[in-house]
Amino acid sequence: MIDDKAIIDFIYREAELLDTMQWQSWLDLFHSEGRYWMPLEWQQQDPVLQPSLMYEDLLLLKVRVERLAGERTFSQKPKSRCHHLLQAPRIVACDVAAGVFKARTSYIYTETRGDLLERYSGWASHDLVQVGDGLKIKLKRLDLVNFDAPFGNIQLFM
Amino acid sequence: MGKHASDRRSIAALVREAEVHRDVYVDPEIFDLEMEHLFPNSWIYVGHASQLGKPGDFITATIGRQPVLASRHTDGSIHVFYNRCPHKGVKIASEPCGNTGKFFRCPYHAWSFKTDGSLLAIPLKKGYEATGFGDTQANEGLSRVRNVAIYRDFIFARLSERGLSFEDYFGESLSTIDNMVDRSPEGKLAVMAAPIRYMHTCNWKMLVENQTDTCHPMVAHESSAGTAVKVWKREQGDSTETPMAVQLYGPFMSPYEFYEQSGIRIWPNGHGHTGVANSIHSNYSDVDGYLDQMVAAYGETRAHEILGEVRHNTVYFPNIMVKGAVQILRNFIPIAVDRTLVESWVYRLVGAPDKLYERALMYNRFINAPTSIVGHDDLEMYERAQEGLKSNGNQWINLRRLYAADEQPDVTAVINGTSERQMRNQFHAWAKFMTMGMDEHTEAAQ
Numbered sequence: 129m130i131d132d133k134a135i136i137d138f139i140y141r142e143a144e145l146l147d148t149m150q151w152q153s154w155l156d157l158f159h160s161e162g163r164y165w166m167p168l169e170w171q172q173q174d175p176v177l178q179p180s181l182m183y184e185d186l187l188l189l190k191v192r193v194e195r196l197a198g199e200r201t202f203s204q205k206p207k208s209r210c211h212h213l214l215q216a217p218r219i220v221a222c223d224v225a226a227g228v229f230k231a232r233t234s235y236i237y238t239e240t241r242g243d244l245l246e247r248y249s250g251w252a253s254h255d256l257v258q259v260g261d262g263l264k265i266k267l268k269r270l271d272l273v274n275f276d277a278p279f280g281n282i283q284l285f286m
Numbered sequence: 287m288g289k290h291a292s293d294r295r296s297i298a299a300l301v302r303e304a305e306v307h308r309d310v311y312v313d314p315e316i317f318d319l320e321m322e323h324l325f326p327n328s329w330i331y332v333g334h335a336s337q338l339g340k341p342g343d344f345i346t347a348t349i350g351r352q353p354v355l356a357s358r359h360t361d362g363s364i365h366v367f368y369n370r371c372p373h374k375g376v377k378i379a380s381e382p383c384g385n386t387g388k389f390f391r392c393p394y395h396a397w398s399f400k401t402d403g404s405l406l407a408i409p410l411k412k413g414y415e416a417t418g419f420g421d422t423q424a425n426e427g428l429s430r431v432r433n434v435a436i437y438r439d440f441i442f443a444r445l446s447e448r449g450l451s452f453e454d455y456f457g458e459s460l461s462t463i464d465n466m467v468d469r470s471p472e473g474k475l476a477v478m479a480a481p482i483r484y485m486h487t488c489n490w491k492m493l494v495e496n497q498t499d500t501c502h503p504m505v506a507h508e509s510s511a512g513t514a515v516k517v518w519k520r521e522q523g524d525s526t527e528t529p530m531a532v533q534l535y536g537p538f539m540s541p542y543e544f545y546e547q548s549g550i551r552i553w554p555n556g557h558g559h560t561g562v563a564n565s566i567h568s569n570y571s572d573v574d575g576y577l578d579q580m581v582a583a584y585g586e587t588r589a590h591e592i593l594g595e596v597r598h599n600t601v602y603f604p605n606i607m608v609k610g611a612v613q614i615l616r617n618f619i620p621i622a623v624d625r626t627l628v629e630s631w632v633y634r635l636v637g638a639p640d641k642l643y644e645r646a647l648m649y650n651r652f653i654n655a656p657t658s659i660v661g662h663d664d665l666e667m668y669e670r671a672q673e674g675l676k677s678n679g680n681q682w683i684n685l686r687r688l689y690a691a692d693e694q695p696d697v698t699a700v701i702n703g704t705s706e707r708q709m710r711n712q713f714h715a716w717a718k719f720m721t722m723g724m725d726e727h728t729e730a731a732q
């Protein structure tokens with residue numbers, strides 16, 4: 129049975145996989161129709177007919193992960209690393225019967241490469257569904273507090 | 287005084303027939319001279335009239351280093367001003383866009399201005415009586431940019447009082463804008479949202495040159511586009527339809543021969559475009575209903591003519607690139623000698639199916655966003671160049687690919703698509719607009 133603790137553990141586990149660069153295990157957390165979305169507007173409603181920084185399905189996320197390890201991926205020489213600092217997730221919806229769950233987590237994300245260090249703040253929303261005994265990500269939405277600022281490269285995952 | 291300041295010969299010497307000196311990318315003094323001469327002497331993109339839908343709407347922009355403000359007046363006319371209060375210089379508008387209502391009001395001492403820039407009111411006006419205020423420049427209101435041209439809703443301005451007319455400056459190159467606008471069944475584009483912004487720690491010209499560099503995609507983008515193609519081949523299973531995403535990434539991996547024969551066209555004053563015969567945008571799948579709309583609007587022949595023109599990147603010298611086939615304009619805004627803000631705008635084809643807007647937005651985030659893997663490939667190269675050019679080993683950048691000794695400047699020509707001719711064309715224009723009026727300038731200073 130999925131309870132609040134299971135949802136929170138899942139979200140912490142996801143961040144840990146990213147911080148330890150276990151990309152394949154991270155991809156495995158996604159539902160086959162899962163999406164990763166980073167809006168470009170405040171309280172954006174539509175990922176398709178409004179501009180976003182990212183809106184990717186599993187195929188595109190796999191491309192990213194495979195690219196990170198590529199022999200000719202020059203923007204990863206040297207490699208980037210990341211760090212997630214999460215506030216305790218807040219459970220927004222927990223429908224055990226339907227197997228759908230929603231949580232919102234405030235975060236600070238740090239990405240570093242070479243001597244550079246960039247810091248981003250925002251809120252992550254997880255739409256999760258129950259598959260078997262576990263959870264899968266249907267949608268991970270990342271709202272940056274300064275979505276409209278001109279960033280440099282963001283190469284890993286928030 | 288630095289090495290080059292306002293010395294016409296010294297600046298011209300940085301550009302040889304097929305080489306340029308590294309100072310054009312790394313010397314802060316050259317950057318200052320670009321802001322002082324090159325940008326004011328050129329026609330610069332300010333914005334799109336659809337951003338100024340109703341009276342009181344305004345947008346802000348920067349030309350070189352100078353903040354400007356464009357507004358829609360009550361009579362429907364569009365005006366461009368220097369974005370500074372005539373009183374003590376406070377910026378009138380601080381947001382990228384908005385609506386000011388019937389007038390602009392300076393936040394410092396409440397001087398106010400009509401949306402055509404003229405002075406409307408000053409609090410305690412009496413205090414200016416018999417002070418000679420009527421004869422001051424301040425009495426005229428917001429300083430107007432006098433040379434403004436609106437071409438099919440694209441707003442351009444030239445700050446310098448002298449220089450080429452808009453028509454002489456752009457000439458036939460406007461055909462790319464024409465084609466982009468004609469792709470709407472109503473002949474109209476609309477800006478619906480803010481641009482994607484991306485900060486590049488490199489000189490602005492590296493970005494501009496890269497727009498017609500056709501020898502890098504298959505090398506630099508093997509990591510992104512190449513991986514996308516590879517993963518799709520492996521994962522497609524029995525799917526018969528290539529997803530839009532893979533259609534957008536795939537063509538970046540086209541071989542040298544493809545780019546060779548697709549061609550580059552150059553125009554006078556540094557403008558030019560890749561993708562003459564065909565381009566990486568040629569083979570996107572059709573969008574339901576769109577062709578019918580176009581035929582209904584333009585007739586069979588003309589509709590096919592419009593859609594058959596799939597130019598890749600058009601550089602409008604000095605600092606924008608237009609991609610008509612996916613309705614994108616990239617504005618390369620110089621911030622410092624090694625810092626460039628890239629704003630990538632998407633236009634909606636008014637009256638066309640949503641799917642085309644969806645594709646344009648997708649292209650923009652796949653290629654032009656700070657989260658774009660293709661963008662990561664490119665920026666890595668610019669940053670390495672910005673570093674590498676500090677080396678004294680060789681102070682010249684080589685642009686000799688397909689150079690012919692009898693090359694003429696300021697001509698229209700179609701050439702082999704892997705030529706570096708368009709980059710030479712740009713540097714010819716660079717030297718021209720950098721030094722335009724400079725002799726007079728030097729004399730005046732003496």
Ligand code: FES
Pocket residue numbers: 371372373374375376392393394395396397
């Ligand atoms: S500075 Fe604008 S009113 Fe004084």
Ligand SMILES: [Fe+2]
Pocket residue numbers: 496502503506507664
């Ligand atoms: Fe590129």
